[in-house]
Amino acid sequence: MSSKESKAVLKEVREAIKGEKFKEAIEKCEALLKDEPKNYMAYLLLGAAYQSTNKTEAAKSLRKAVEFSPTAPTVALQGLANCAPLNELPKIYEQLVDLVPEKYGYYFEKLYAAGLNNRNIADECFNIFKRELKRNEQNEDRRKLVLKYLARIWVSFDFDVPTDDEILYKSGLEEILADSFIDQHLDANKRYLKLLYKQEDYANCFTHACEVTTKYPNDIYAYEWVCKVYCEAREVAKACLEKTDKPIEHYVETLLQINPKASLGLLIKAIQLFENQQYVSARDLLYRVQELQPKYRVALELLARTEMLIGVWGLALPLLKMIGNDNSVEYAMCLSHLSNNEKELQETIELLQKCDKNEEITATMARCYFKLGDKAKLREMNLSICQQAEFLMTPEAAINALQTSSDKDSFEVLFLLSKLYLQLTNYAAALNCMLKATRLQPHSSECFHYLGKIYYDTKDIVRARKCFEKCVNLNPLCESAVNNLSAIYQQLGEEELNEALLLNTLKYMKSEDSKRIHYKLGLHYFNVNKWDDAIQSFRTAIKLDVNCMNYWESLGDAYSERGSYNSAIRVFQKILEMNPTNIYAKLKIALIKSIIRMYPEAIVDFDELLSTHPDYLPGLKGAAEAHFGLANNLKQEHLYGRCKEHLQLAMNYLERTFLSLNDHNMFWLWRLTANVFVQTACMPSSLAYLEVSGQLAKLEEKTALLSRKDLFILASRFYTCAIKLKPNSFIWYEFALCSYYCALHFPDEAVSxxxxxxxxxxxxINEQSGRWQNWNLLGVINLHQAINKLPLAQHCFIQALNLERKSYTSWTNLGVLYLKLDEIKLANQAFQRAQQSSPIYGNAWIGQAMIAEAIGEEAEALDLFRHCQQFEYHPESSLGYAYWVCKVLTDEEKCKMPHYRHAIDSMFADIVSLDAINWHIKNEEKEATQAALSFQGFLNIRQKHYHLAERAYQQAVESTTAGEERDKLLINLGYLYLKINRPSEAINCFNRVTHASFKAIIGLALAFVRADQHQEAYSVYNSVLKSLTDENEDKAGMILVAMAAMVYGSQGEADTKTILYQCILLKNSPIQALYSACALGILHLDNQLTTTILTELKKYENIEVHCAHIAYLTAQHYAAINKTRKGLTYLLSRVHVFPHCAELRKILANYLLDHFSHASQYHVATSQIAMSSIELLHRNKSKKSDCIEDSKSLLIASRALRPINKIRSLKLIQHAIRLHPQNENAWRALQEVH
Incomplete structure (x- = not known):
């Protein structure tokens, strides 16, 4: 494309952009750039077209325009400044400043704004301004502007100020300060003050800070700088203040109004107080400053100086160390007062020797030499009179020297004089001098310490307390003052103040020096029963000094008092590991074991302790208490022999205590000895005695054997001695209880x-009317039948219940009173309340059982007495239960009732009642009643304990006078002799019966029969028959059966048949007569008689009680007439009719064994039938299994198996022998098998 065409296209593009035809403009520019890729104007216009639609593309195009610009790219950079990213702006603006110098102010502002808006490019902007500053050193106006922007960025982003740039930084800040309309003006002032302080230009810093307070009166920063400079450069600040119209107080007050916790304001106030010698107030403020600024050196230095002036060297020392002044004279002075360590004192002397000598240094060195005991060095020193008096002279010489000195009214002399007078116990002179010294230096903690000591030694507790409180307030580390003040608080009972004192002291003490205070705090907690806190304090003290036995012992005591007995024992064991001879630890271990009722272990420990220290009083006391406690436990378990043994041992230890001491004014000794006497006197009669030294009992014998009465008399004397020493409610109560027990054991003297x-x-009650036990005992005393003051007793019980509503003892006693008054309903309610208070209190249940007896609820009474047996032994419950069990067992109708049957069979009432009555008789001994002995005899017979039953009946007979009751006992004893086949003794018993009854006469006749005295027996039976009326035909029948049995043995078959026919002809002949007649017929092969009788027995055949007997006789009849198979068939049919009858199965097994032993097919069956009879008997709850009968059945089973299984047979025989070792047949069978 030609140049002309290009210009035309660019013109069209400009027109399109003006017409906001950006898309058309962009397309034309891109087309042009394809032909001319380095066309500057095309890129410039393309960037302009993209400005409104795409900043990124615009920036790309404008960068190309800058690159291909044939001249300075001013326009392109100006466009790029509008769309480029922030990180490119600083360089763009730097180029524009050079390209358009006339607009430097505009671009400086743009550059500052770019840096202010983005922290990432602020550093680059800052460096550009620094370069601009160097380039414009000749242009003052431009330089000042650059300096201002540079300082503004410096202040805004808090850039570091290198030492080389401090002048530049200061100039920049001054430029900002000159323009008060700049946003950073206040921040610049703050930075300017900080810079001046850094440059140690304190005068300008202070002056400028004062000016800033005028401009910004509500901003705290300048006030803080005013105060800071005043604190650190006081002389400069004071000179500057002279040129202003406002004192320093103005700035301090304003600062504290803005911020009441401003540390610098508080510090200046402390400085002013210090300058005015108000050291205590100054110290308080300085501690507040330290809390706010813990490491501010000025405050710490002033605080250390203040503490030294007050005399708190222990707090000044760590402050000096904290600020690094541990090589200063002040540090050496503190060490000289605090340390006793030789090395530290030597180092202190070396430090002071390097310093210029003055009076303070000389005194400090003298103090060090004095502590080291180096008198020679002291004499070499040039000491003042006061120093010589303190370190070299005796108290008397020192006093004389000081009184003649020229400065005798100075603080140092007066203070030293007071200390010297105090050493000589001249309290008046010491007090006078110390008061004068205190007036001279009222801030001295030592003055108040010694004032407190003087007052304390002169028993002026009030003044001593005030002085010690003042001393501790001044010097919380004065341990002597703390100890004395703590003792005063404890003496006055102000435990809260004592605790606050000790805790406050610990705040100031170093941990390694606080062990004694921790220990003292632990003792305080111990005294106020704060066991956990006490334990913690003692443990802390132990950590600081692990070898101090007192700390360990106190820790063990605290654990013990808290109830942590195992922990206490471990602590005392630890003490013994460290010191095996520590007697206190051994004692405490034994005492703790006594407390937790490990009496046997405690006794072992006490014995070990007393073996090495036989006269150790606490050990003797502890051993006696341990034996006494164990005796009480054994008595509750009714182990009276061992109980008596330990009571005697306790008495032996108490006797040793009495005889080894000259001074018997120990309350516990008299009381414990009296308790031992009472407990022994309350033992069963055979054990109610003690062996006591004649000297103790005031008898001539060397050893006296005291009876029950002697023990009660001596106990009363000992209680009287204890009351004289320390009368209190408990000892009066025990004395009253002793007298009451005496009344119970000696009814003849009960009234007195x-x-x-x-x-x-x-x-x-007078000593302690609020103790319910006292009222309860008074009620019990008045309830006694010898006094019988029932209304008064009722009043006492109600008083006791008003004091303790859940006193089950008082409720029970009240119930007994109502029962005595026949108030059944009230008694029931009282016993019910007792049961609610304690469901396991046996006496309340006994009361309910007695109510059940009174209202005729026999089953309920039996159940209640049985329930009482679950609790501890009580004579009334044991006797009551035995009575009701015996009553039930002797009543056939009641034995058939399900309730009683269950009690006997399932709850083993007979066994439990026998155990209960055995306990009763064991406890009561000679006082046991004939009823109790009778119950014991009856229940022993039921359990087949015939020897025990015999002894019980014999004791009952001996304790009973002639009469109906004695006759009953003799009859029972006679029948017992018959049961154990001792007819001669039975005859003797029956002959001793004074009023013969039918039972006694029949027993006598039976005894004669057993003794083979048939003539006498016949004569007795005949006399009874003649005396019987027609109404007693059942008795006559039984007598005739007995006579027949007797006649058969002596006169033969014919006379026996005659008597049996006579019996059978009776209207209500007993079935035993038929049995006897049938057996007689079988034995003598009288088939007619046998058949006739068996026909009569047919009507009884299906009655279970008689089925076994009838089946046996029938089978024997068949066997007698050689019809054994028919007999077997008959027995099998009867077993099918009564399959649960064990006796019938046993008869069948015997029959098989006797008549079919040759048939091998019956051997196993015979054995199994015999074994099944045992199993059925055990299942039957109405009948008790009998080991003798079981042994016989096992022997049958064994004999049946012998031909086919000898091993099984042998085992059965062995089992039979184990069940009944007296079974001779079993032993013979065992021999046969072997």
Whole structure:
């Protein structure tokens, strides 16, 4: 395309752009550029066309235009500035500034705006301005403008200021400061102040800050700089303030109004207070400043100086170390007061020797030499009179020297004089001097410390408290003052203040120095029963000093008091690992085991302790208490022999204590000994005695054996001695209880003992009327039959219940009172309330059982007494249950009732009641009643304990006077002798019966028979028959059967038949007569008699009670007439009719064994039938299994199996022997098998 055509096309493009026909313009430009790819104007117009539609394409075209521009590309760059990305703008504007210098202000603004809008290109803009600054050093106006923009970017983006650029930076800030309308004006002021401070131009910094406060009165920054410069360059600041019209207080107050927590404002206030010698107030403010600015050196230095002036060297030392002044004179002064370490003191001396000598340094060095004990060095030093008096002279000489010194009214002299007078216990002079010294330096913590000590030693607790509080307020690290003040708080009972004091002290102490305060805090928590806090404090103290035994012991005590007994034991065991001879740890382990009722282990520990320290009083006391506690446990378990043994051992230890001490004014000793006496006296009669030293009992014998009465008398004396030492409700209560027990055991003297018990109980109530046990005991005393003041007893029980509504003991006693008054409903309600309060309190259930007896609810009474057996032993419940069980067992009708049957068979009432009555008689011993012994005898017979039954009946007979009851006992004993086949003793018993009854006479006759005295027996039976009336034909029949049996043995068959015919002819002849007649016929082969009798027995054949007997006689009849197969068939038919009858199966097994042992097909069957009889018997709940009968059945089974299975037969024989070792047949069978 020619040049002319190109120009025409470009003209058309311009016209299209003017007409906003951008698409047409773009197409023409692109067409032109295809022919002329380096056409500058085409690219320029193409970029212009794209400006409104596509900035990216526009930028591409304009870049080409800049590239192919034949001259300076001003227009292209101006266009590119409108569409280029931000990161390209700085270079574009830099080129435009050079190309269009007359518009430098416009492009500088554009360049600043570009940098301000994008942090990523701000650095580049900043560097462009710096280059422009160098290029325009001669053009002042342009330079100032560049400097202003440069500083604005500097301020806006907080660029670092290199040391080389500080002058440039300062000039730029000054340009901004000159124009107050710039947005960054306030920020520039802040940066300017910071720069001046950095350049240590404190005067200009302070002056400019004051000016800024005028321009920006509500902005805090300038006020802070005013205060900061004042704090760090006080002299400069004061000089500047003289040129202004506002004092420093104006700036401080304004700063604190804007920000009440402004640390610099508070610091200036502290400085002013310090300058006015108000050190305490200054320190308070400085601590606030430290909280706000923990590492501000100026504040820390001033705080350290303040603490040193107050005398708190322990707080000043870490402050000096924190700010790096650990090589300063101040640091050495602090060390000289605090340290006793030889190395540190030597280092302090070396440090001070490098310093110029003055009075303070000399005193500090002297203090170090004094602590090191280097008197020679002290004498070499040039010491003042005061220093000589402190470090070299005796107190008396020092006082004389100081009193004659020229500066005797100075603080140092007065303070030292007071300390010297205090050493000589001249409290008045010490107080006078210390008060004068305190007036001179009221901020000195040491003055108040010594004032407190003087007042404390002179028993002026009020003033001592105030002085120590002031001292601790000034110097919280003064451990002596803290200890004394803590002791005062504890003495006054102000535990909360004591806790606050100790906690406040710990805030200031280093952890390694705080162990004693932690320990003291632990003791405080221990005293106020805060066990967890006490444990934590003791553990902290132990961490700081693991070898201190006191800390470990206190920790163990805290665990023990909290109830963490295992942890306490482990702590004390740890102590013993560190120190095996620690007696306290051994004692505490034993005591803790006593507390948790590990009495046997505790006793072992006490014995070990006392073996090495036989006269150790706490050990003797602990051992006695452990034995006494174990005795109480054993008594509850009714192990009276062992209980008595431990009571004697407890008495032995208490006796050793009494005899080894000259001073017996120990309450616990008298009380514990009296308790041992009472517990022993309440033992069963055979054990109610103690062996005691005659000296202790005030008897002539070396060792006295004290009876029950002696024990009660001595217990009363000991309780009286304990009351004299420490009267309180508990000891009066125990004394009253002792007197009450005495009344129970000695009824003849009951009135006098109960009177004493009443008086003692009233004294207990006077001491503590709010203790329900006291009222309850007084009620029990008045309920006793010797006093029988029932209204008063009722009042006492109600008082007890008003104090403790859930006192099941008082409810039960109230129920007994109502029961005594025959108020059944009220008694029931009282016992019910007792049961609700404690469902396991047996006495309440006994009360309900007695109510059931009273209203005739026999089944309920039995159940209630049985329930009582689940609780601990009680004589009333054991006797009551045995009575009701015996009553049921002797009543055939009741035994058939399901309720009673269940109680006997399923709940083993007879066994449980026997166990209960055994306990009863064991406890009561000689006081056991004949009824209890009778119950024991009856229940033992039921369990086939014949020897025990015999002994029980014999004791009952011996304890009973002649009369009806004694006759019953003799009859029972006689029948027992008959059961165990001792007829001679039976005859003796029956002959001793004074009022003969039918049962006694029959028993006597039976005894004669058993003793083969048939004539006497016949005579007795005959006399009974004559005395019987027609109404007693059943008894006559039984007597005739017995006579027949006796006659058969002595006179033969004929007379026996006569008597049996006579019996059978009776109207209500017993079935036993038929059995006897049938057996007689079988034995003597009298078939007619046998057949006749069996015909009579047919009507009883299907009655289960008689079926086995009838089946046996019938089978034996068939066997006698050689019809064994028919007998077997008959027995099998009866087994089918009564398959559950064990006795019938046993008869069948015996029959098979006797008559069919030759038939091998019956051997297994015979064995199985015998075994099934045992199983059926065990299943039958109405009958008890009998080991003797089971042994016989096993022997039958064994004999049946012997021909076919000897091993099984042998096992059955062995089983039979185990069940009944006296079974002679089983032993013979065992021999035969072997």
């Amino acid at each position: 003992h109960l009177d004493m018990a009443t008086k003692a109980c009233k004294m207990a």
